[in-house]
Amino acid sequence: MRRGVMYGVLAGAIWGTVFLVPRLLPDFPPMMLGAARCMMYGLVSLAAALPMARRLAAKLTRADLVAAGKLALVGNLVYYVFLTAGVHRIGIGPTSLVVGVLPVTVTLAGRRDAGAVSLERLLWPLLLVVAGIVCINVDVFASGPAQTGAAGVAGVADKIVGVLCAAGALGSWTWFAVENARYLRRNPHFDGNEWSVLLGLATGILGALLWSACPIIPGATLPTPPEPTRWHAFWLLNLGLAFGASWLGTGLWNAASKRVPLTLSGQLIVFETLFALLYGFIYDARLPRPLEAAAIVLLLAGVTWSVRRHDDGSGHAAPLPANVETPAS
Numbered sequence: 001m002r003r004g005v006m007y008g009v010l011a012g013a014i015w016g017t018v019f020l021v022p023r024l025l026p027d028f029p030p031m032m033l034g035a036a037r038c039m040m041y042g043l044v045s046l047a048a049a050l051p052m053a054r055r056l057a058a059k060l061t062r063a064d065l066v067a068a069g070k071l072a073l074v075g076n077l078v079y080y081v082f083l084t085a086g087v088h089r090i091g092i093g094p095t096s097l098v099v100g101v102l103p104v105t106v107t108l109a110g111r112r113d114a115g116a117v118s119l120e121r122l123l124w125p126l127l128l129v130v131a132g133i134v135c136i137n138v139d140v141f142a143s144g145p146a147q148t149g150a151a152g153v154a155g156v157a158d159k160i161v162g163v164l165c166a167a168g169a170l171g172s173w174t175w176f177a178v179e180n181a182r183y184l185r186r187n188p189h190f191d192g193n194e195w196s197v198l199l200g201l202a203t204g205i206l207g208a209l210l211w212s213a214c215p216i217i218p219g220a221t222l223p224t225p226p227e228p229t230r231w232h233a234f235w236l237l238n239l240g241l242a243f244g245a246s247w248l249g250t251g252l253w254n255a256a257s258k259r260v261p262l263t264l265s266g267q268l269i270v271f272e273t274l275f276a277l278l279y280g281f282i283y284d285a286r287l288p289r290p291l292e293a294a295a296i297v298l299l300l301a302g303v304t305w306s307v308r309r310h311d312d313g314s315g316h317a318a319p320l321p322a323n324v325e326t327p328a329s
Contacts, residue, residue, distance in 0.1 A: 005268065008252070008260065008268030009268065011252040012271025014245050015276075016274070016278065017245055018080065019095065019096050019280070021037075024233070027222070028222065029221065031219075033080070033238070035208075035210040036207070037080055038204060040204075040242030040246075042203055042205060044243050044247045045196070045197045046200075046201060048193075055194075056194060059189050064187070068201075069206075070179075071202075072202035072203040074172050075177075075199075076206075079172040082169035082172060083165075083166070086163070089162025092276060095162070095165075095169070096273050098167055098169070100273035101170055102272075103268075110181070124305065128299070129270060132296070132298030132299035132302065133299075135291045135294050139292050184258050185257075191258075264306060274299060277292065
């Protein structure tokens with residue numbers, strides 16, 4: 001289980017970068033950013049799939065293809081379009097905070113799964129996490145308007161849309177985290193890397209379909225062509241996200257999902273929020289404000305406490321049902 005916790009923390013550190021890219025590319029519509037990231041993820045996954053193509057083909061079933069398609073659509077494409085739209089409208093801080101409620105939503109969604117610790121035992125760790133999220137929210141909304149890139153300060157309508165988009169990202173990721181973990185536990189014949197590659201291939205196909213549809217979707221294309229240097233930045237940043245956040249991050253998260261209960265994996269997602277905030281501080285060249293620092297301490301304390309509650313004293317997660325094989329190392 002401790003190895004699973006380590007994989008989850010590393011995945012959060014990598015995933016925190018996804019909040020920076022929309023801020024670095026405020027002139028590109030969310031759907032273009034989502035489609036480009038997904039296509040790059042597909043290309044990276046295709047390269048990774050070639051050495052294991054025969055092994056994957058021998059394992060694949062129709063149910064695997066359907067599951068990979070659904071998870072890729074909701075957990076990669078829909079999630080990132082929503083997240084990007086949220087960052088463009090209300091900034092990195094508020095968006096990461098709404099998505100930061102994931103430890104609570106995933107824990108609640110997975111409370112009846114095998115190996116889950118009762119909510120009574122998780123009550124105080126969850127309250128610490130919620131208190132940390134409240135602290136960051138109070139700080140962000142009390143410290144001035146959110147940055148919204150080239151568009152300036154967002155109007156009330158834009159802020160409402162931004163919050164709704166962030167909530168859409170929260171819902172998408174909650175469903176993905178729960179269903180992905182459950183599918184991996186039911187199908188232990190895939191290791192984390194293999195399943196990440198399959199998700200990437202499905203994501204690449206969906207991204208290509210969205211990219212081809214962007215010209216006919218209102219607001220999904222650029223009103224004026226950007227400078228060549230902006231296109232270079234656009235493709236390089238999306239390639240970096242594809243390799244890091246999409247391929248490597250998903251592989252680490254899949255490895256974590258096979259080793260820890262859903263109630264604990266929900267807690268580990270908080271590290272995505274923490275690292276997103278850290279990268280934001282670095283980008284803004286400033287230190288955390290007092291409420292931000294307090295929130296970070298509360299979130300870390302909540303996750304650490306939750307890990308202790310899940311540890312049965314032997315360093316392993318609670319046992320899986322008898323019909324589920326032990327995940328491969």
